[in-house]
Amino acid sequence: MASARHVIVAGAGIGGLTAALALARAGLRVTVLEQAARLEETGAGLQLSPNATRILIELGLRDLLAPAVMSPHAVRIMSGGSGREIVRIPLADAERRYGAPYWTIHRGDLQAALAAAAKTTIDITLRLGTRLEDFVAHSNGVTVQGRNDRQVIDERGVALIGADGIWSSVSALLKRQNKPSFRHRTAWRALIPADRVPDEFRAPFVNLWLGLDAHLVHYPVKGGRLINVVAIVHDEWNETGWSAAGSRDEILRHFARWSWADKARDLIAIPEQWLKWALYERASPFRGGVGPVTLIGDAAHPMLPFLAQGAGMAIEDAAVLAAMLGKYIDDPVDALRGYEGARRHRTERAQKASASQAKIYGKTGPEALVRNLVMKAMGGEKLRARYDWLYTWKPPELVVPHTHDQLPPT
Numbered sequence: 029m030a031s032a033r034h035v036i037v038a039g040a041g042i043g044g045l046t047a048a049l050a051l052a053r054a055g056l057r058v059t060v061l062e063q064a065a066r067l068e069e070t071g072a073g074l075q076l077s078p079n080a081t082r083i084l085i086e087l088g089l090r091d092l093l094a095p096a097v098m099s100p101h102a103v104r105i106m107s108g109g110s111g112r113e114i115v116r117i118p119l120a121d122a123e124r125r126y127g128a129p130y131w132t133i134h135r136g137d138l139q140a141a142l143a144a145a146a147k148t149t150i151d152i153t154l155r156l157g158t159r160l161e162d163f164v165a166h167s168n169g170v171t172v173q174g175r176n177d178r179q180v181i182d183e184r185g186v187a188l189i190g191a192d193g194i195w196s197s198v199s200a201l202l203k204r205q206n207k208p209s210f211r212h213r214t215a216w217r218a219l220i221p222a223d224r225v226p227d228e229f230r231a232p233f234v235n236l237w238l239g240l241d242a243h244l245v246h247y248p249v250k251g252g253r254l255i256n257v258v259a260i261v262h263d264e265w266n267e268t269g270w271s272a273a274g275s276r277d278e279i280l281r282h283f284a285r286w287s288w289a290d291k292a293r294d295l296i297a298i299p300e301q302w303l304k305w306a307l308y309e310r311a312s313p314f315r316g317g318v319g320p321v322t323l324i325g326d327a328a329h330p331m332l333p334f335l336a337q338g339a340g341m342a343i344e345d346a347a348v349l350a351a352m353l354g355k356y357i358d359d360p361v362d363a364l365r366g367y368e369g370a371r372r373h374r375t376e377r378a379q380k381a382s383a384s385q386a387k388i389y390g391k392t393g394p395e396a397l398v399r400n401l402v403m404k405a406m407g408g409e410k411l412r413a414r415y416d417w418l419y420t421w422k423p424p425e426l427v428v429p430h431t432h433d434q435l436p437p438t
Contacts, residue, residue: 033057033357034185036172038160038198040067042135043325043342044191045142049087050346052151054354059183060146061174063192065157067143072217073134073249073256075234079421080340082128083347086423089141096137098248099129100234102408107400108239111289114400117408119234126419132234134219134249134256135339155181160197163188165319169360186360187320187353191342194308195268196327204315208308208330211386214263215307215333216279218299220255222248225295229255238396240287243389246295259283259296260333262390266306274302307332309383313376314368322364324349329375334385337378337418345371347423374421 033056037044040062048058076084076097084093103117122130146152158174158181169186190198194208222230229235229246237244242261249256261282279302283293314328322328325342349367356363391399403411 032186034059034183035187035189035353036061036170036183036185037189037191038172039190039192039196039327040064040139040143040146040154040156041191041193041325041342042138042142042339043327043346044189045139045146046083046087046343047189047191047324047346047349048146048152048154049142049149050083050350051353052149053087054350056350056354056357057151059153059155059185061158061160061172061181061183062154062156063159067139067156068136072215072258073132073247074138074339075247075336076131076133076138076343077336077340077415078122078126078128078130078419080343081131082126083343083423085128086347087145089145092141092145093131093133093138095251096141096249097131097133098232098252100132100232100247103234103236105403106235106237106292108237108242108244108288108292111291114238115403115406115408115411117412119412122419127422130419132247132249132256134254137250138339160192163198163201163321165321170320185320186357187322187364189349190317190321190323190327191325191346192327194326194330196323198321199323199327202318202321202323204318206310206312208310210266211307211309211332212262212264213260213307213332213386214265214304216259216261216274216302216304218257218302219249220257220295220298222253222255224298225255226291229295237292238389238400239283239292240392240396241390242282242288244283244292244296257295257299258333260307263306265304268306268308270303270305272304274304276300276302278302279304309379311379313372313379316368317364320361320364322349322368328371329379331379332382332386334389335378335382335418337382340418341375341378344374344421344423351424378418 037060040060051058101120105114119130158176160174163172170188172183174181190196234247244259246257309330324345352363352367
């Protein structure tokens with residue numbers, strides 16, 4: 029018989045580890061299956077807006093994350109062609125305005141902090157080097173079969189949470205979603221030692237350059253020791269994965285001298301080697317799981333990075349899921365459907381807003397000039413107010429279960 033309070037999570041990324049911590053705090057026992065043998069420092073930097081940081085702080089991670097995060101003073105939107113600042117969106121007072129800070133951090137640092145917290149939580153078991161191969165739902169919950177180098181592993185629980193990314197094995201086994209679609213863009217990333225960039229780029233700002241057929245984002249991470257650089261370009265290269273090698277000459281071809289300011293090109297020219305990944309999303313909303321199985325994060329609703337909310341939505345998912353399962357553990361299937369109903373509108377809105385932002389970033393010629401003039405006329409405060417619906421979100425209380433409560437209608 030499945031453990032009455034045991035939840036299995038597939039994937040030890042940001043969403044999966046946050047879910048494990050939130051579920052454990054809600055009184056559940058959690059096993060996390062991760063196919064990687066080691067949690068390596070991969071991926072690009074992240075912007076964590078207040079809707080995400082307040083959850084991490086609520087989980088007790090503020091002090092653990094403090095050495096790795098930066099709190100940017102503003103987003104500086106720059107003209108890729110002229111190199112001049114268009115407008116500045118203030119962030120220095122984010123904690124006063126939204127009740128939680130705005131952080132930049134390297135993805136590897138966040139994952140390491142989450143993993144460290146999970147390893148010291150008695151109700152969390154982290155199984156690295158274990159690949160999920162199949163699952164079977166039954167009247168007592170779900171049985172999951174995994175495999176590592178030495179043996180086949182069976183885990184039984186009341187629920188299985190697929191937090192295993194855009195190419196999710198759990199999603200594929202559910203057979204409820206279309207495959208992600210390539211969006212004809214690639215993202216290039218590199219880390220630069222802070223002492224190799226101009227003083228203005230070491231300052232605590234998120235710098236967003238909008239230019240012809242590309243945009244460029246860079247900001248400090250690692251407590252200011254490194255500068256995270258991400259360039260997103262129109263491209264037909266569409267291999268899957270996070271770590272394909274790319275060269276400086278290749279990325280510079282997307283930032284031609286006649287269309288991009290020297291300051292931007294000079295920054296891009298510093299790293300000799302880059303890593304790149306193709307951008308995919310799923311246009312249709314998550315249809316929901318089946319029985320005691322559901323998905324969170326990119327497994328459920330992959331989105332383009334133009335709203336900087338991929339990690340944020342996964343963290344939000346984890347908090348809502350834990351609240352639902354913790355409170356309504358006696359009826360886990362209904363709890364999962366309640367989680368899905370609670371998340372559907374918000375994640376769909378974030379996906380659409382990100383796609384809309386991509387169109388705004390991609391304007392060229394006279395349309396780009398009009399865009400820049402409109403942003404400048406609006407000013408930073410009004411532009412920031414457009415994100416209030418994102419940043420003011422708060423998670424439901426992570427409560428101790430009450431076995432006689434009934435699941436509210438969704």
